[in-house]
Amino acid sequence: MKILVLNCGSSSLKYQLIDMENETVLAKGLCERIAIEGSKLTHKVPGKEDFVIESAMPDHSVAVKLVFDALTDAEHGVVKTVDEIGAIGHRVLHAGPNITESCIVDEHVKDVIRSCFDLGPLHNPANLMGIEACEKVVPGKPNVAVFDTTFGMTLPEKAYYYAIPTEYYEKYGIRRYGFHGTSHAFVSKETIRFGGLDPEKAKVIVCHLGNGASVSASIGGKGVDTSMGLTPLEGLIMGTRSGDIDPAVVQFICNHENKTVDEVLNILNKKSGVLGLSGGVSSDFRDVENAANAGNHMAKVALDAFRYRVAKYIGAYAAAMNGVDAIAFTAGVGENDKLSRQIIIDEYLSFIGAKIDPERNNVRGKEALISADDSKVKVFLIPTNEELAIARDTLRLVEAQ
Numbered sequence: 001m002k003i004l005v006l007n008c009g010s011s012s013l014k015y016q017l018i019d020m021e022n023e024t025v026l027a028k029g030l031c032e033r034i035a036i037e038g039s040k041l042t043h044k045v046p047g048k049e050d051f052v053i054e055s056a057m058p059d060h061s062v063a064v065k066l067v068f069d070a071l072t073d074a075e076h077g078v079v080k081t082v083d084e085i086g087a088i089g090h091r092v093l094h095a096g097p098n099i100t101e102s103c104i105v106d107e108h109v110k111d112v113i114r115s116c117f118d119l120g121p122l123h124n125p126a127n128l129m130g131i132e133a134c135e136k137v138v139p140g141k142p143n144v145a146v147f148d149t150t151f152g153m154t155l156p157e158k159a160y161y162y163a164i165p166t167e168y169y170e171k172y173g174i175r176r177y178g179f180h181g182t183s184h185a186f187v188s189k190e191t192i193r194f195g196g197l198d199p200e201k202a203k204v205i206v207c208h209l210g211n212g213a214s215v216s217a218s219i220g221g222k223g224v225d226t227s228m229g230l231t232p233l234e235g236l237i238m239g240t241r242s243g244d245i246d247p248a249v250v251q252f253i254c255n256h257e258n259k260t261v262d263e264v265l266n267i268l269n270k271k272s273g274v275l276g277l278s279g280g281v282s283s284d285f286r287d288v289e290n291a292a293n294a295g296n297h298m299a300k301v302a303l304d305a306f307r308y309r310v311a312k313y314i315g316a317y318a319a320a321m322n323g324v325d326a327i328a329f330t331a332g333v334g335e336n337d338k339l340s341r342q343i344i345i346d347e348y349l350s351f352i353g354a355k356i357d358p359e360r361n362n363v364r365g366k367e368a369l370i371s372a373d374d375s376k377v378k379v380f381l382i383p384t385n386e387e388l389a390i391a392r393d394t395l396r397l398v399e400a401q
């Protein structure tokens with residue numbers, strides 16, 4: 001079966017068409033500036049030149065229609081008709097506390113996505129627009145919602161409750177949900193498969209280190225803790241997000257700078273992290289590394305703080321599971337930055353017997369064992385592939401229908 005994976009943002013739409021026979025990408029692309037002047041679609045087919053369509057996209061339905069047109073185009077297409085596409089898998093941010101698995105979209109699922117607009121204000125409305133656009137453009141084609149929050153649904157109560165009055169959980173569902181769930185689920189299972197670990201009992205810590213970053217703990221691929229919370233702001237220091245912070249800082253800045261809570265939250269989400277801590281150098285870790293190497297003191301502090309926070313979470317999660325069999329690095333920084341991997345493991349985690357092999361660690365973007373033979377904990381590089389994870393879930397659900 002061929003499956004279309006869609007990731008809709010408020011003004012963008014990313015897609016991949018995956019042939020599930022051999023899990024290969026037949027085509028992928030991006031619609032930009034939906035509902036804004038200057039919209040364009042860039043359609044990529046491996047081995048061919050990019051196909052660019054500059055055409056007005058007043059809403060997501062028009063964008064989805066253009067995607068199907070590109071996929072079936074006589075010259076640039078990869079299928080003859082839309083009938084060859086078995087189903088559509090949608091990345092959806094937030095399902096709140098009531099949906100614990102990926103599911104085939106029906107009216108109830110759409111209501112749940114809608115009911116979580118305030119929990120995922122930037123993503124959930126766009127995700128629903130993508131689903132409704134597909135219902136309109138290719139009626140009857142199954143749509144599957146794969147939620148970023150489902151990995152966090154197996155967390156035990158001690159891990160997901162905030163220690164605030166329980167009425168806020170009861171009234172509003174305020175708890176830790178975690179994000180990057182599709183990536184954590186995929187990478188933890190791939191780590192078990194690649195590492196030949198016990199599929200039921202393996203204790204795995206996944207470090208998803210990209211522009212957004214989070215760490216998870218799982219046993220047998222099931223999440224037991226994860227560093228992001230009600231929103232993606234909690235946990236690690238990220239490209240632009242502060243991660244963990246004393247909430248009183250918000251009140252202090254509001255009072256002293258005459259700002260609203262929303263304004264300060266915007267600073268914590270968009271102007272903090274390595275960008276803020278480096279004194280505004282960049283949110284891109286490569287730029288921060290270059291600045292640190294050129295002698296910029298706060299750029300060095302930002303990188304040190306980022307790696308230190310990752311190591312603290314790994315230590316905490318090893319304690320949470322009373323042990324750890326494997327640590328996996330993934331996403332932009334995790335897959336490419338060998339120095340960060342080495343520092344996180346060798347400077348902070350040798351006390352649990354973890355040790356990097358420098359030669360094995362000299363690798364990027366492919367599955368690899370990077371720990372030394374005498375390391376008590378196996379350390380891996382496992383590239384994430386959220387689109388494939390969504391396509392696999394979609395196939396499983398559609399075949400079980």
Ligand code: ADP
Nearest residue numbers: 209210211212283284285286331332333336337
């Ligand atoms: P997201 O999906 O959250 O936008 P990615 O997983 O694509 O993020 O990761 C992007 C980050 O990865 C960028 O900050 C980039 O600097 C970082 N990155 C990519 N290559 C390297 C590298 N060689 N060394 C350090 N960081 C890198």
